[in-house]
Amino acid sequence: xxxxxxxxxxxxxxxxxxxxxxxxxxxxxxxxxxxxxxxxxxxxxxxxxxxxxxxxxxxxxxxxxxxxxxxxxxxxxxxxxxxxxxxxxxxxxxxxxxxxxxxxxxxxxxxxxxxxxxxxxxxxxxxxxxxxxxxxxxxxxxxxxxxxxxxxxxxxxxxxxxxxxxxxxxxxxxxxxxxxxxxxxxxxxxxxxxxxxxxxxxxxxxxxxxxxxxxxxxxxxxxxxxxxxxxxxxxxxxxxxxxxxxxxxxxxxxxxxxxxxxxxxxxxxxxxxxxxxxxxxxxxxxxxxxxx
Numbered sequence: 209x210x211x212x213x214x215x216x217x218x219x220x221x222x223x224x225x226x227x228x229x230x231x232x233x234x235x236x237x238x239x240x241x242x243x244x245x246x247x248x249x250x251x252x253x254x255x256x257x258x259x260x261x262x263x264x265x266x267x268x269x270x271x272x273x274x275x276x277x278x279x280x281x282x283x284x285x286x287x288x289x290x291x292x293x294x295x296x297x298x299x300x301x302x303x304x305x306x307x308x309x310x311x312x313x314x315x316x317x318x319x320x321x322x323x324x325x326x327x328x329x330x331x332x333x334x335x336x337x338x339x340x341x342x343x344x345x346x347x348x349x350x351x352x353x354x355x356x357x358x359x360x361x362x363x364x365x366x367x368x369x370x371x372x373x374x375x376x377x378x379x380x381x382x383x384x385x386x387x388x389x390x391x392x393x394x395x396x397x398x399x400x401x402x403x404x405x406x407x408x409x410x411x412x413x414x415x416x417x418x419x420x421x422x423x424x425x426x427x428x429x430x431x432x433x434x435x436x437x438x439x440x441x442x443x444x445x446x447x448x449x450x451x452x453x454x455x456x457x458x459x460x461x462x463x464x465x466x467x468x469x470x471x472x473x474x475x476x477x478x479x480x481x482x483x484x485x486x487x488x489x490x491x492x493x494x495x496x497x498x499x500x
Contacts, residue, residue: 318473
């Protein structure tokens with residue numbers, strides 16, 4: 209849209225992405241996995257033997273030192289590349305497999321989820337597909353497809369066939385070039401992340417930001433620490449309850465805003481609607497400060 213240089217039809221003023229995949233998996237998932245477990249220790253009640261095992265894996269594979277050296281403010285320099293995780297270094301999967309034994313309803317998208325499995329009209333309530341007996345996926349119903357003028361065909365939440373050529377995405381991560389370019393060309397860019405998301409971890413996003421160069425400098429000079437405040441409001445229907453007060457933290461430098469949402473999983477607006485709406489107001493320029 210920027211390349212069109214057409215302000216009538218493509219006048220992009222702001223951009224927002226939630227819990228994005230903007231770097232290689234090693235940065236987004238492997239490096240921050242063990243610190244994530246330590247932060248949410250009560251949700252990952254591992255025994256001492258396994259806890260030592262994952263710490264040893266993180267140390268041996270260089271993840272522990274990588275976090276210590278590179279998740280700093282301001283950044284020391286460009287982040288060194290990491291090799292693709294071998295089975296011996298796949299600490300993320302080791303953690304997932306272990307916690308799934310303790311909590312078989314573990315939700316990779318929101319790690320505070322426990323059993324029983326919840327009903328989801330899309331048939332995908334957590335880490336795997338599930339429909340109770342007799343239920344149908346909402347968008348796979350013929351009456352629903354007719355009502356919204358959609359093609360009458362099988363609908364699934366995730367594609368059943370590869371979406372990339374030869375089943376592999378060979379493009380560069382967007383944090384390398386695309387996102388810095390977007391930041392510089394528009395007045396406001398927001399990257400938001402839920403702190404309970406394990407499929408993509410917030411510290412991986414922060415590492416990616418610290419590796420980006422935009423506006424004449426690299427990364428943030430300060431760690432995000434300002435409170436994300438949502439005004440107190442009257443509670444309406446019980447079906448629309450949403451929190452108020454300090455619901456996260458944020459930071460802005462050189463037209464990029466990072467927002468971390470507390471008690472929030474991968475799907476930010478689903479898990480924290482009021483904070484997400486507040487961020488939307490900021491995106492649209494209706495408010496100038498996320499702390500007020």
